[in-house]
Amino acid sequence: MRKLELVAAAMLTVTALSAGWARAEEPARGLALELNRTAATDGGCLLTFVALNRSAEALDKAAYEFVLFNSDGLVDQMTVFDFGSLPAGKTVVRQFQLAGLACEAIGSILVNGAAGCGGASAAPPACTVSLETASRTAVPFMQ
Template sequence: MMPKSIAALAMVAISGLSAAPALAQDSGFGLELNNVRDSENGCRMTYVARNATGTDLDAISFEVAVFDASDIVSRLLILEFGALTDGKTKVVQFDLADQPCEGINRLLINNVTECAASEGEAPDCMAVLNASSRTDVGFGL
């Protein structure tokens, strides 16, 4: 079983704002690390996810490796984004407990842990993933 090191997987907000250019892809699954801020619990990471796969997703989640300032893996996380209909953009926040943001060098999407379609076959979520970052923290495959 994978260790989960996230203090809270709550605080999900759905955004009606226009997506960033990196997320405005015609197809695929756009995942942007939009913001990182220190919070009372650790480092709060804000992601913008956009489903343009052509398929409604019941659930999508990723295993992410956190690299420290020395580029050493400090922990593995499971980031759960929940259900996301095709064409929908969602903003999700995760708190990384007891971790100041300045101690994070980069985040690596290691694997897709869940990708379930509402109906029919799910897309290859890793193959259609477009990762980007608006922060100083690196984020990608």
């Protein structure tokens, strides 16, 4: 009887590992936004984002409401960044100028939600279903 229990436990372990591997091999979906660079300019802070639409659907519009926090964690301002159209499977770079705001004054940036998003299909668009954020700067970028 003990041998049968060991075989059953081994089969369950293999099944669980196989399921985990299958999930790991699934291609990522949705939209990935990366805060790639902040640069001080005469007019304020220039933010550079890299956006990757990993879905099979082109997006005619992808706009997000962002909340900028100061270094004390207080809300400094809320704004909408319109990333424009995002072709399916394509990486694009978008820049946004924050007039009168020094880059050093930005403590973190939060994606508060989609302010406008649309594609050709009636299914929920990629920018509202699964969004991933990352930052290559000292400014945390989160959702």
